[in-house]
Amino acid sequence: MEQVNIPVTEPDRQYHFMNLLSEHVFDMTSKNGTSPTFNVTTFGCQMNAHDSEKLKGILTTAGFTEVSEEETPDLVILNTCTVRENANQKLYGHLGLLKSLKQKNPGMMIGLCGCMMQESHVIETIKSKYRHVDLVFGTHNIYKLAELLYRLLTEGGPVIEILDGTDTVVEALPQKRKYPFKGGVNIMYGCNNFCTYCIVPYVRGREKSRPKEEILAEVSSLAKDGAKEIMLLGQNVNSYAYDFPGLLSEVAAIEGVERVRFMTSHPKDLSDRLIDVIASEEKIARHIHLPVQSGSSAILKKMNRVYTKESYLDLVNRIRAKLPDISITTDIIVGFPGETETDFEETLDVCRKVRYDQAFTFIYSKRTGTPAAVFPDQVPPEVIKDRFDRLLATVNQIATERTARFAGSTRSVLVEDINRQDAGYLTGRTSENLTVHFPGDPSLIGQIVDVKLTEPKGFYYMGEL
Ligand code: 5AD
Ligand code: SF4
Secondary structure: OOOOOOOOOOOHHHHHHHHHHHHHHHHHHHHHOOOOEEEEEEOOOHHHHHHHHHHHHHHHHOOOEEOOHHHOOOEEEEEEOOOOHHHHHHHHHHHHHHHHHHHHOOOOEEEEEEHHHHOHHHHHHHHHHOOOOOEEEOOOOHHHHHHHHHHHHHHOOOEEEOOOOOOOOOOOOOOOOOOOOEEEEEOEEOOOOOOOOOOHHHHHOOOEEOOHHHHHHHHHHHHHOOOOEEEEEOOOHHHOOOOHHHHHHHHHOOOOOOEEEEEOOOHHHOOHHHHHHHHHOOOEOOEEEOOOEOOOHHHHHHOOOOOOHHHHHHHHHHHHHHOOOOEEEEEEEEOOOOOOHHHHHHHHHHHHHHOOOEEEEEEOOOOOOOHHHHOOOOOOHHHHHHHHHHHHHHHHHHHHHHHHHHOOOEEEEEEEEEOOOOOOEEEEEEOOOOEEEEEOOHHHOOOEEEEEEEEEOOOEEEEEO
16 A cells, blocks of 8 residues: 555545545546446444445545445445344345355455444454455444555455444544435444443444534534434434533524434433423424333333333423423333233333334344343243234334324425335425325425325325425
């Protein structure tokens, strides 16, 4: 690798490598007649989705063109998740498919990144069994894609770089947003909560909050660039170190910002002040994702969630007292070690009391290295299956009833896309995060329009302008 004049400070260093890459891309383009292509596939949460926008930004800046995976891209990147075990199996399956694709196109490069790469046993498996992988990096050096890819192209591979942690968080790199009118902004990285089932603190590291000024500057620049809806992202936004409610109102006050969302809230840290700030600012979306995980105080204790059934229900009541129409959604784990039928009924009871607009239900997945993996009384699969089915029936019925509460009302909808089933229709979202399909002209995409919600369809609506 060329050793002269490589900047040591970031993000200059990465821009330097994007430059070098683009020279490389120029050569490839003149040789082949078309520019090299890439595809990034994302698994997992909103944080990963946002990381993928950064990866796409870097590649686009370097001159690569985005295509679908079926178009056999020159570079395929899988941004992985490891929150549940089946995500790992899915990845290995995907890598098998890519192997046969690569046999037909030997020039194809395969890259892996994201949470799963922070686990040493995964790296060992990839090194020994998946030798067709060319590039591997983790959650702490995602910003280095240009540099690592340049190394792969000039020195050959595989290039594998995994860091155990980092103090450097590099921002101010390009991003390629899926929708120009929506932008995600990281406000913090990592998690300090160590819920006993969860692998996130091990693969994403300790909490690091970004300075407020930096976040506000990024939001302003997104807004100038046409973003109307801003999503503030963090594993636990309520423990943002420099006053989350304050940040939220300052973000909402930025010119051009019309809607602000945030994800995810840990119930233990959601303050009354936050509820007041939401209530006082209409631009803040009427939606809180408030993972409960279990309704049993005994299980919550074993999960290290630091709240009880009663304190959670009390929080929900305080939210609803000030925001009667707000949507509340949740995550629930079924079959945590030691969960008895009585514990599970407490979970059903919380669902009936809170009446969630939507609940994401998960079967407990044992993650090696987390405390719960070695807890006694792991619940047998058939018991979990039975509870899971009952839970799903309960939450689906409640969600359908909740959705119906808006029938006949008119709401502001951010128009996102042409409907995938019917091109004469558009698809958008209300402030409550409810999906609405309605007839309309594609020129409305990216605008906030008033839509009458005519027909509830379970989890979504049909409507008219
Ligand atoms: N098993 C099942 N679900 C899990 N989640 C996190 N870890 C696990 C696990 N080991 C769920 C939690 C979290 C969501 C993102 O994933 O409900 O809120
Ligand atoms: Fe995992 Fe708990 Fe942190 Fe959420 S708060 S990322 S569930 S450890």
